[in-house]
Amino acid sequence: MTDEPALTHVRADGAVLMVDVTDKAETSRRASAVATVITRPDVLRLLLAGELPKGEALAVSRVAGIMAAKQTSSLIPLCHPLPLSGATIDFAPGDDRIVITATVKTRGVTGVEMEALTAASVAALTLYDMIKAVDKHVVITDIQVTAKSGGKSGDWTLE
Amino acid sequence: MTDEPALTHVRADGAVLMVDVTDKAETSRRASAVATVITRPDVLRLLLAGELPKGEALAVSRVAGIMAAKQTSSLIPLCHPLPLSGATIDFAPGDDRIVITATVKTRGVTGVEMEALTAASVAALTLYDMIKAVDKHVVITDIQVTAKSGGKSGDWTLE
Amino acid sequence: MTDEPALTHVRADGAVLMVDVTDKAETSRRASAVATVITRPDVLRLLLAGELPKGEALAVSRVAGIMAAKQTSSLIPLCHPLPLSGATIDFAPGDDRIVITATVKTRGVTGVEMEALTAASVAALTLYDMIKAVDKHVVITDIQVTAKSGGKSGDWTLE
Amino acid sequence: MTDEPALTHVRADGAVLMVDVTDKAETSRRASAVATVITRPDVLRLLLAGELPKGEALAVSRVAGIMAAKQTSSLIPLCHPLPLSGATIDFAPGDDRIVITATVKTRGVTGVEMEALTAASVAALTLYDMIKAVDKHVVITDIQVTAKSGGKSGDWTLE
Amino acid sequence: MTDEPALTHVRADGAVLMVDVTDKAETSRRASAVATVITRPDVLRLLLAGELPKGEALAVSRVAGIMAAKQTSSLIPLCHPLPLSGATIDFAPGDDRIVITATVKTRGVTGVEMEALTAASVAALTLYDMIKAVDKHVVITDIQVTAKSGGKSGDWTLE
């Protein structure tokens, strides 16, 4: 069928490539992505103490996420390098979980979904690292893009 | 309560640190971790074509996962650098999802759970990157350690 | 003699520098470079099996080349960082050798010859790594730029 | 034929892996590799001036090679990370060419051929970068391992 | 008090972020920074021999500084990645000290003070590494920005 979707990073001969975006216009772009860390309520309280004077666990996760966003094109083989112009990481704690939202901006020729996803994932892995000794059953889940704006495909928000 | 769990990477004064493992014994260690990518069945077929002559999408994900395992201590701030002695990435496709299993080995002083988790996560993000143009609703889910062996805490398998 | 050539990266006092390109115009630029891996015909057949369902050796080399292109300015001390906008790696096998062609694009202020050369070299080293156990006499040869376009010096092709 | 050579980094199912070396013994290992840069005699004289007070071109190449040796496992996807215990880069100039020899040492579980090859290649690419503006026909050639010692396979020298 | 200074990288809720510079104009920017290495006069003479045929110590420091400038946004967590368009490192030796000046240029949306500071610091640490075996009392001191130009805040020189 001619309108079957095709992988954008794979040529007709099956070879992968970093696709040519030389002639795409530079515009302001933004993407947000989330990741959720599920753990026990008592472990979550240990993490959240990081916002009190006695701890800095969330700060470490935040820094790790921001630094990972800048490494995205070194980690994801076919990603274009982009000059990031902003990045934030936010935490929304629940009873037994904490939702991490990463928002990344650029003025560039491709979107920053992968940068936001990488930031959220590494922030989540950093929390995992700090709590794995007290909870062997931590799970990271629901990593996905929640919103993007800018570029030819326009604005989009996950419903 | 005195037997309350405590974060291993946070000191009594709240400061984070890379904990001292200088005197831990070097032993053979192994860890496996999984990540699941959920997408549409037609998109999954595009990925799986990577095992046929016409595509190499899964190979890219595999290479990205192995290379990311080696970058773990650069990504996760409080992780110790470890000399990895082996790494594999396996794919188990279902109807609308593909389960990625990363297995990492070392002969070192700490476990390799974070290396396995990082490998599985980056392999999943690499698939996400290749299919995001044809499916805006991809989700990465259920990232967790499934087995570990070696070290003082002994063998463990997720039930 | 006043028209003797001079190294562009070395000042009159002998010190090296990353030369100032602040005021050069951003234009679309492209460069291709090759590297040739010489081995035994039976070893070459093992590599080429990578394009059949049973192997992915060439895919690993391709990914390594693309990722190395993005690391060029971290490897070559006096190279400027450039936002790569595209990269491909192609393989042309002969009897006892395989020619690797890397093509890299940017919209930037300097050419991408070094990026294409680095991509071709690392793709070749990756093949070397996979076959060195079965052929101790592998040689990588004829690494050179074959074509470039864009920039003040205009288009050029190796004759 | 059952004694046909097989790629060590590819499993029976065609998947690549970082092979398991967990149980290999740590021994002192050494490898040397060469790369040759061919250019015009007048350009070669510019490079060699780097050993006189007025220039430092060869020093840059030497530093780039040593630093690249330490990045080998980040560049070559299936290479194991190794704690390098020594590295040198030497230059032997001829009429129209300069031969670069890299020697790398480790006390580890795998050989350091790839580290020596990567060092020699990046040292050569660094020279290429400095002379490409004055000679468009530079070629890097004859990259190969010339000697190795240590490990189960014993000492070996290219004849 | 409303005109109290505030940290630009910290939000009202105390969280750090990579601040949004998406809408700042790209202009030519330059910054210079210094670092001073204090050691014994006889040790300094060993370093300076690097400008004579018999040594290349200063060249190593220079290359390390230039390469570090390009890694600034990977080292300093909240720094924006910038496409550097030029970098130089200069040495001014005194009796018992050597002053390192790094000058970095970009055409970008933020200043390059951190890049110049990082280059000067790493160049100084590289000298420290080479002389620490002969002088245990080396000190690196007076690391600061000495001049900047470009951007909204205009030109500035340390008095």
Added chain:
Amino acid sequence: MTDEPALTHVRADGAVLMVDVTDKAETSRRASAVATVITRPDVLRLLLAGELPKGEALAVSRVAGIMAAKQTSSLIPLCHPLPLSGATIDFAPGDDRIVITATVKTRGVTGVEMEALTAASVAALTLYDMIKAVDKHVVITDIQVTAKSGGKSGDWTLE
């Protein structure tokens, strides 16, 4: 004079090298280093607020220092890669300055002075980055090793 000190990283012919430590014994080693950031008292108060619920500036500096310690051999050209087994960063604030102490441990064949110095320097640069907008006269000073233990040269403390 035969007992003149010589640079350990420079051969008789003037070439630099990564010195051969293959046969040195692995022992537990530790080094501490300091760096001092001098600023205005009102700016220092902004930084220290990072230990209160409303800010995390010191945590960012701490994380940056720990992560930089792990990158030392990528930044300092002739440094050997070492498997760090622990790292801490401490802050001692005064009226107009804050003293950063980095302590790094390894079980390896060379000392970790450079790792401790790099950690202290990058932690200081990270503070500089956060306060440069409110104080153009920040200075980083007195970067030096204060103590080391382990290895053939034994324990040593700066007097």
